[in-house]
Amino acid sequence: MRTYTIAVLVNDQPGVLQRVSGLFGRRGFNIDSITVGASEEIGMSRMTIVTSGDERVIEQVERQLNKLIDVIEVTCISASPMVARELAFIKVMAEASMRPEILGVVETFRASVIDIGTHSLIIQVVGERGKIDAMIELMRPYGIIELTRTGMTAMVRGNHQQ
Structure with a gap:
């Protein structure tokens, strides 16, 4: 399949x-x-x-x-040939002592922190499905509080139309 x-x-x-x-x-x-x-x-x-x-x-x-x-x-x-991307927001437990470690992963994935709470961060990650899946798996040990994904959107590359 x-x-x-x-x-x-x-x-x-x-x-x-x-x-x-x-x-x-x-x-x-x-x-x-x-x-x-x-x-x-x-x-x-x-x-x-x-x-x-x-x-x-x-x-x-x-x-x-x-x-x-x-x-x-x-x-x-x-x-x-197409460009395909998905967006995910991941709210993760992030006590002050763990933030540098989490921010290292965020930077590696070229993701971004879009909200900072007293005990949590919301991370925005954009990319292909595999990248999103990998980011989620790396955040699991820190404690994912909430997760939402958009699903994929795609467009044919170059001068071609749909």
Whole structure:
């Protein structure tokens, strides 16, 4: 089973996200991550969906998505050179004595501290999934209080469009 990234241009209308995610659920496909936001065109949004399956499953997903009324364009961008990033906030226990050690890890990962509390830090890390996973694992021994991730967003490199 392989991971695929699908870019979907949709009308910015209420219920579109629910119809797209419902299609995956009805077909028994899992969504590993989904991000949605404004696109370059007013009134349109772009979804980045990461899912797993074989080539036949992805072709079926693309066909089914194209049948939805508010879907304008569906492109599997996994085969193209692409830039893909995810964002995570990690709130970690950070007593004064541990902060230099934690800040060393933060610096190594080119992450940043975005909030400092009396007993905690919130770290922002941006990168590919593996980088986020590695940062989370390194923060576990300090005590992760809270964690949130955006899911992946991606774009085809260079002069190519979705």
